[in-house]
């Protein structure tokens with residue numbers, strides 16, 4: 491029996507990860523702000539053979555993250571995998587005249603990740619095993635117009651993980667940054683829904699394998715690896731033209 495803690499488990503990728511771990515018999519910490527939806531996910535987890543533990547949590551609240559993490563480790567009897575999945579999209583509000591919009595994205599997507607994971611690291615270190623996981627994005631590899639906060643937040647967490655890796659691997663702790671392209675979840679809205687999307691369930695099944703195998707940075711699905719390479723070698727003018735067309 492293993493224990494996994496997942497933020498943003500009420501929807502999309504987080505919910506799909508919870509259901510995939512349920513099939514493997516895990517005890518699963520389900521967290522998000524919408525508690526009533528978490529209870530629905532908990533029922534599905536139970537039906538699939540997992541043991542759900544539900545905690546209402548806003549990842550922007552560092553104190554609450556710490557107390558919920560401690561409660562989960564007590565209730566579940568430990569931690570094996572902590573997944574900082576909760577995140578929001580949205581544009582920067584570049585012409586709004588204030589920083590509210592972009593700061594909410596930065597707070598949720600960067601501090602939400604550190605708030606989630608830091609409380610688990612002492613136990614993972616002591617037991618010399620386990621994994622911390624963040625859900626970054628393909629957007630962390632390219633400047634997406636109007637979404638500087640989102641892309642910047644996803645680079646930040648990838649870089650934090652790159653930095654932690656050399657230290658945490660000494661304690662046999664895996665640091666896995668997952669960088670998805672478009673996945674069919676409520677986060678993808680408007681024109682972005684025109685792009686080909688993978689289902690959250692297919693993505694989650696693959697992410698479980700990737701976490702288990704201890705990948706470092708994983709871009710999904712694979713054609714995005716070519717796209718990222720193409721963007722890197724493309725002159726700035728052409729990239730601008732391409733983004734405009736898209």
Ligand SMILES: NC(=O)c1ccc[n+]([C@@H]2O[C@H](COP(=O)([O-])OP(=O)(O)OC[C@H]3O[C@@H](n4cnc5c(N)ncnc54)[C@H](OP(=O)(O)O)[C@@H]3O)[C@@H](O)[C@H]2O)c1
Pocket residue numbers: 497498499500501502503504521522523524525547548549550575576577578579598602625626627628669670671672673674675676677678
């Ligand atoms: N879908 C994609 O194409 C895609 C691509 C690349 C990366 N990602 C990343 O994947 C992660 C999951 O996104 P998704 O696509 O599954 O989106 P989603 O369906 O909108 O799910 C987002 C989850 O995060 C939770 N959440 C948001 N703000 C929160 C907060 N302050 N505190 C606690 N929980 C919060 C939401 O739950 P509540 O509202 O109930 O709190 C929800 O469960 C995000 O980090 C996203 O950036 C997604």
